[in-house]
Amino acid sequence: MVTGASSGIGAATAVACAQAGMDVVLNGRRADRLEAVAAQIRSLGRCTEAVAGDVTDAGMSTRLLDAAEGRFGRFDVVFANAGYGFKKPEHELTTAELRAIFEVNFFASFELLRGAARRLIARQRRGHLLMCSSALAKFTIPNFAAYSATKAAQNHFCRAMRMELRPQGIEVASVHPINTTTEFIDRAIAYHGQVPTAETRSRTLPRWLVQRPETVANAVVRCLRRPRPEVWTSSTTRFALGLMTMFPRLMDFFGRRA
Protein backbone atom coordinates (compact mmCIF):
# COMPACT_ATOMS: atom_id res chain seq x y z
CA MET A 1 0.00 0.00 0.00
CA VAL A 2 1.31 3.42 -0.96
CA THR A 3 -0.23 6.75 0.08
CA GLY A 4 0.54 9.81 -2.00
CA ALA A 5 0.72 7.48 -4.99
CA SER A 6 -0.75 9.93 -7.51
CA SER A 7 2.61 11.58 -8.27
CA GLY A 8 6.32 11.76 -7.50
CA ILE A 9 7.96 9.33 -5.11
CA GLY A 10 4.71 7.51 -4.27
CA ALA A 11 3.78 6.89 -7.93
CA ALA A 12 7.33 5.74 -8.74
CA THR A 13 7.37 3.43 -5.70
CA ALA A 14 3.99 1.92 -6.56
CA VAL A 15 5.24 1.11 -10.07
CA ALA A 16 8.58 -0.21 -8.77
CA CYS A 17 6.71 -2.49 -6.35
CA ALA A 18 4.55 -3.80 -9.21
CA GLN A 19 7.71 -4.40 -11.24
CA ALA A 20 9.04 -6.36 -8.25
CA GLY A 21 5.93 -8.58 -8.37
CA MET A 22 3.62 -6.94 -5.84
CA ASP A 23 -0.07 -6.02 -6.11
CA VAL A 24 -0.55 -2.45 -4.94
CA VAL A 25 -3.24 -0.41 -3.15
CA LEU A 26 -2.95 3.26 -4.13
CA ASN A 27 -4.09 6.38 -2.29
CA GLY A 28 -4.10 10.07 -3.12
CA ARG A 29 -6.74 12.76 -3.51
CA ARG A 30 -6.62 13.06 -7.32
CA ALA A 31 -8.58 10.07 -8.63
CA ASP A 32 -7.60 10.67 -12.28
CA ARG A 33 -3.90 10.60 -11.43
CA LEU A 34 -4.35 7.45 -9.36
CA GLU A 35 -6.09 5.82 -12.32
CA ALA A 36 -3.10 6.63 -14.56
CA VAL A 37 -0.73 4.93 -12.07
CA ALA A 38 -3.17 2.01 -11.73
CA ALA A 39 -3.15 1.57 -15.54
CA GLN A 40 0.67 1.39 -15.47
CA ILE A 41 0.52 -1.26 -12.76
CA ARG A 42 -2.07 -3.31 -14.65
CA SER A 43 0.10 -3.12 -17.77
CA LEU A 44 2.82 -4.82 -15.71
CA GLY A 45 0.45 -7.71 -15.05
CA ARG A 46 -0.23 -6.85 -11.41
CA CYS A 47 -3.53 -6.10 -9.65
CA THR A 48 -4.27 -2.79 -8.04
CA GLU A 49 -6.95 -1.01 -6.04
CA ALA A 50 -7.17 2.80 -6.01
CA VAL A 51 -8.72 4.43 -2.93
CA ALA A 52 -9.06 8.16 -3.57
CA GLY A 53 -9.25 10.43 -0.54
CA ASP A 54 -7.50 12.71 1.90
CA VAL A 55 -5.28 10.90 4.40
CA THR A 56 -6.49 13.25 7.12
CA ASP A 57 -10.16 12.28 6.65
CA ALA A 58 -11.53 10.54 9.73
CA GLY A 59 -11.31 6.78 9.30
CA MET A 60 -9.11 6.93 6.18
CA SER A 61 -6.41 4.62 7.57
CA THR A 62 -9.09 2.01 8.42
CA ARG A 63 -10.62 2.43 4.95
CA LEU A 64 -7.26 1.82 3.30
CA LEU A 65 -6.38 -1.26 5.35
CA ASP A 66 -9.91 -2.66 4.85
CA ALA A 67 -9.58 -2.09 1.09
CA ALA A 68 -6.29 -4.02 1.00
CA GLU A 69 -7.63 -6.92 3.03
CA GLY A 70 -10.96 -6.90 1.16
CA ARG A 71 -9.35 -7.05 -2.27
CA PHE A 72 -6.22 -9.12 -1.59
CA GLY A 73 -7.00 -10.84 1.69
CA ARG A 74 -3.89 -9.33 3.30
CA PHE A 75 -1.26 -6.62 3.10
CA ASP A 76 2.49 -7.05 3.62
CA VAL A 77 3.97 -3.60 3.04
CA VAL A 78 2.63 -0.15 3.93
CA PHE A 79 4.44 3.00 2.74
CA ALA A 80 3.03 6.18 4.37
CA ASN A 81 4.36 8.64 1.82
CA ALA A 82 1.72 11.38 1.36
CA GLY A 83 3.12 14.73 2.39
CA TYR A 84 3.86 18.32 1.48
CA GLY A 85 6.07 21.20 2.50
CA PHE A 86 6.17 24.96 2.43
CA LYS A 87 8.66 27.69 3.15
CA LYS A 88 7.81 30.30 5.77
CA PRO A 89 9.71 32.16 8.49
CA GLU A 90 8.77 30.62 11.83
CA HIS A 91 7.59 33.92 13.36
CA GLU A 92 5.05 34.25 10.52
CA LEU A 93 3.75 30.70 10.86
CA THR A 94 0.21 30.35 12.22
CA THR A 95 -0.64 27.57 14.64
CA ALA A 96 -3.30 26.38 12.17
CA GLU A 97 -0.65 25.98 9.44
CA LEU A 98 1.60 24.06 11.80
CA ARG A 99 -1.23 21.77 12.89
CA ALA A 100 -2.29 21.21 9.26
CA ILE A 101 1.14 20.07 8.10
CA PHE A 102 1.51 17.80 11.14
CA GLU A 103 -1.92 16.28 10.37
CA VAL A 104 -0.87 15.20 6.87
CA ASN A 105 2.84 14.44 7.26
CA PHE A 106 2.90 13.03 10.77
CA PHE A 107 -0.49 12.10 12.28
CA ALA A 108 -1.90 10.48 9.13
CA SER A 109 1.35 8.48 8.64
CA PHE A 110 1.36 7.44 12.26
CA GLU A 111 -2.31 6.39 12.28
CA LEU A 112 -1.83 4.28 9.17
CA LEU A 113 1.27 2.50 10.49
CA ARG A 114 -0.27 2.03 13.93
CA GLY A 115 -3.40 0.49 12.38
CA ALA A 116 -1.29 -1.71 10.11
CA ALA A 117 0.93 -2.85 13.01
CA ARG A 118 -2.11 -3.80 15.13
CA ARG A 119 -3.58 -5.92 12.33
CA LEU A 120 -0.25 -7.60 11.55
CA ILE A 121 0.25 -8.44 15.22
CA ALA A 122 -3.32 -9.77 15.56
CA ARG A 123 -2.92 -11.97 12.49
CA GLN A 124 0.61 -13.05 13.56
CA ARG A 125 1.89 -11.99 10.21
CA ARG A 126 5.24 -10.60 9.12
CA GLY A 127 5.23 -7.23 7.42
CA HIS A 128 7.14 -4.10 6.49
CA LEU A 129 6.05 -0.58 7.44
CA LEU A 130 7.70 2.58 6.10
CA MET A 131 7.25 6.35 6.28
CA CYS A 132 8.63 8.81 3.78
CA SER A 133 10.62 11.15 5.99
CA SER A 134 13.38 13.33 4.50
CA ALA A 135 17.04 14.24 4.76
CA LEU A 136 15.58 17.32 6.52
CA ALA A 137 14.62 15.04 9.44
CA LYS A 138 18.20 15.33 10.64
CA PHE A 139 18.70 19.07 10.33
CA THR A 140 16.75 22.12 9.20
CA ILE A 141 17.24 25.20 7.07
CA PRO A 142 15.73 28.67 7.50
CA ASN A 143 11.96 28.81 6.83
CA PHE A 144 11.56 25.02 6.85
CA ALA A 145 11.22 24.24 10.56
CA ALA A 146 7.57 23.15 10.28
CA TYR A 147 8.34 20.68 7.51
CA SER A 148 11.57 19.45 9.13
CA ALA A 149 9.79 18.96 12.46
CA THR A 150 7.17 16.68 10.85
CA LYS A 151 9.94 14.68 9.18
CA ALA A 152 11.97 14.40 12.40
CA ALA A 153 8.85 13.16 14.21
CA GLN A 154 8.35 10.49 11.55
CA ASN A 155 12.01 9.46 11.89
CA HIS A 156 11.79 9.06 15.69
CA PHE A 157 8.53 7.11 15.57
CA CYS A 158 9.89 4.74 12.93
CA ARG A 159 13.06 4.08 14.93
CA ALA A 160 11.12 3.32 18.12
CA MET A 161 8.50 1.23 16.32
CA ARG A 162 11.26 -0.74 14.64
CA MET A 163 12.80 -1.66 18.01
CA GLU A 164 9.37 -2.55 19.42
CA LEU A 165 8.04 -4.56 16.47
CA ARG A 166 11.09 -6.41 15.12
CA PRO A 167 10.74 -9.25 17.65
CA GLN A 168 7.28 -9.86 16.14
CA GLY A 169 8.68 -10.09 12.62
CA ILE A 170 7.54 -6.62 11.58
CA GLU A 171 10.17 -4.39 9.99
CA VAL A 172 9.89 -0.58 10.19
CA ALA A 173 11.97 1.92 8.25
CA SER A 174 12.06 5.64 7.52
CA VAL A 175 12.99 6.88 4.05
CA HIS A 176 15.21 9.98 3.73
CA PRO A 177 15.22 11.40 0.22
CA ILE A 178 17.26 14.45 -0.74
CA ASN A 179 15.85 16.93 -3.32
CA THR A 180 13.74 14.89 -5.69
CA THR A 181 12.27 16.06 -8.99
CA THR A 182 8.57 15.74 -8.18
CA GLU A 183 5.64 18.15 -7.81
CA PHE A 184 6.86 18.92 -4.29
CA ILE A 185 8.56 22.26 -5.06
CA ASP A 186 5.76 23.45 -7.37
CA ARG A 187 3.28 22.73 -4.58
CA ALA A 188 5.45 24.55 -2.05
CA ILE A 189 5.51 27.59 -4.36
CA ALA A 190 1.75 27.32 -5.03
CA TYR A 191 1.16 27.16 -1.26
CA HIS A 192 2.03 30.87 -1.13
CA GLY A 193 -0.35 31.66 -3.97
CA GLN A 194 2.50 31.97 -6.50
CA VAL A 195 2.52 30.29 -9.87
CA PRO A 196 5.54 28.04 -10.42
CA THR A 197 7.56 29.29 -13.38
CA ALA A 198 10.60 28.11 -15.31
CA GLU A 199 12.58 30.67 -13.31
CA THR A 200 11.47 29.43 -9.88
CA ARG A 201 12.13 25.87 -11.01
CA SER A 202 15.56 26.73 -12.39
CA ARG A 203 16.95 27.81 -8.98
CA THR A 204 18.50 24.43 -8.90
CA LEU A 205 20.92 22.86 -6.48
CA PRO A 206 24.11 21.12 -7.56
CA ARG A 207 23.27 18.01 -9.58
CA TRP A 208 24.67 15.70 -6.93
CA LEU A 209 22.01 17.06 -4.54
CA VAL A 210 19.10 16.28 -6.87
CA GLN A 211 17.65 12.88 -7.70
CA ARG A 212 14.76 11.33 -9.64
CA PRO A 213 11.78 9.74 -7.83
CA GLU A 214 12.74 6.36 -9.34
CA THR A 215 15.99 6.48 -7.34
CA VAL A 216 13.97 6.65 -4.12
CA ALA A 217 11.51 4.02 -5.36
CA ASN A 218 14.31 1.55 -6.14
CA ALA A 219 15.91 2.18 -2.74
CA VAL A 220 12.57 1.39 -1.07
CA VAL A 221 12.27 -1.90 -2.96
CA ARG A 222 15.87 -2.78 -2.00
CA CYS A 223 14.94 -2.11 1.64
CA LEU A 224 11.96 -4.47 1.34
CA ARG A 225 14.36 -7.17 0.15
CA ARG A 226 17.07 -6.37 2.71
CA PRO A 227 15.49 -4.51 5.64
CA ARG A 228 17.34 -1.61 7.19
CA PRO A 229 16.38 1.05 9.76
CA GLU A 230 16.77 4.04 7.43
CA VAL A 231 16.74 4.31 3.65
CA TRP A 232 19.19 6.90 2.30
CA THR A 233 19.73 7.65 -1.34
CA SER A 234 22.78 9.92 -0.99
CA SER A 235 25.71 8.72 1.07
CA THR A 236 27.41 12.15 0.70
CA THR A 237 24.43 13.88 2.29
CA ARG A 238 24.20 11.27 5.01
CA PHE A 239 27.86 11.68 5.91
CA ALA A 240 27.64 15.51 5.82
CA LEU A 241 24.54 15.43 8.07
CA GLY A 242 26.36 13.21 10.55
CA LEU A 243 29.15 15.77 10.75
CA MET A 244 26.73 18.68 11.06
CA THR A 245 24.94 16.99 13.95
CA MET A 246 28.26 16.96 15.80
CA PHE A 247 29.03 20.58 14.93
CA PRO A 248 25.85 22.74 15.13
CA ARG A 249 27.65 25.92 13.96
CA LEU A 250 28.61 24.10 10.78
CA MET A 251 24.92 23.33 10.34
CA ASP A 252 24.06 27.03 10.71
CA PHE A 253 26.71 27.96 8.17
CA PHE A 254 25.44 25.57 5.50
CA GLY A 255 21.77 25.98 6.47
CA ARG A 256 21.89 29.75 5.85
CA ARG A 257 23.42 29.15 2.42
CA ALA A 258 20.86 26.45 1.53
Ligand SMILES: NC(=O)c1ccc[n+]([C@@H]2O[C@H](COP(=O)([O-])OP(=O)(O)OC[C@H]3O[C@@H](n4cnc5c(N)ncnc54)[C@H](OP(=O)(O)O)[C@@H]3O)[C@@H](O)[C@H]2O)c1
Ligand atom coordinates in the same frame (compact mmCIF):
# COMPACT_ATOMS: atom_id res chain seq x y z
N1 LIG B 1 10.59 15.99 -3.44
C1 LIG B 1 11.50 16.13 -2.51
O1 LIG B 1 12.50 16.86 -2.68
C2 LIG B 1 11.36 15.37 -1.21
C3 LIG B 1 12.50 15.27 -0.38
C4 LIG B 1 12.38 14.57 0.83
C5 LIG B 1 11.17 14.00 1.19
N2 LIG B 1 10.08 14.13 0.37
C6 LIG B 1 8.81 13.51 0.82
O2 LIG B 1 8.36 12.62 -0.18
C7 LIG B 1 6.95 12.43 -0.03
C8 LIG B 1 6.32 12.47 -1.40
O3 LIG B 1 6.49 13.77 -1.98
P1 LIG B 1 6.92 13.99 -3.48
O4 LIG B 1 8.25 14.60 -3.49
O5 LIG B 1 6.69 12.77 -4.27
O6 LIG B 1 5.90 15.16 -3.89
P2 LIG B 1 4.56 15.14 -4.73
O7 LIG B 1 4.83 14.76 -6.16
O8 LIG B 1 3.92 16.45 -4.48
O9 LIG B 1 3.70 13.97 -4.08
C9 LIG B 1 2.99 14.13 -2.89
C10 LIG B 1 1.90 13.07 -2.86
O10 LIG B 1 1.21 13.17 -1.62
C11 LIG B 1 -0.18 13.23 -1.89
N3 LIG B 1 -0.86 13.99 -0.85
C12 LIG B 1 -0.53 15.21 -0.36
N4 LIG B 1 -1.40 15.57 0.58
C13 LIG B 1 -2.28 14.55 0.71
C14 LIG B 1 -3.41 14.32 1.52
N5 LIG B 1 -3.84 15.24 2.41
N6 LIG B 1 -4.11 13.15 1.38
C15 LIG B 1 -3.71 12.23 0.47
N7 LIG B 1 -2.64 12.39 -0.32
C16 LIG B 1 -1.95 13.54 -0.21
C17 LIG B 1 -0.30 13.86 -3.28
O11 LIG B 1 -1.46 13.42 -3.94
P3 LIG B 1 -2.81 14.27 -4.17
O12 LIG B 1 -2.45 15.69 -4.40
O13 LIG B 1 -3.44 13.59 -5.35
O14 LIG B 1 -3.59 14.05 -2.93
C18 LIG B 1 0.90 13.25 -3.98
O15 LIG B 1 0.58 11.99 -4.51
C19 LIG B 1 6.47 13.53 0.91
O16 LIG B 1 6.21 12.97 2.19
C20 LIG B 1 7.66 14.48 0.99
O17 LIG B 1 7.73 15.14 2.22
C21 LIG B 1 10.15 14.79 -0.81
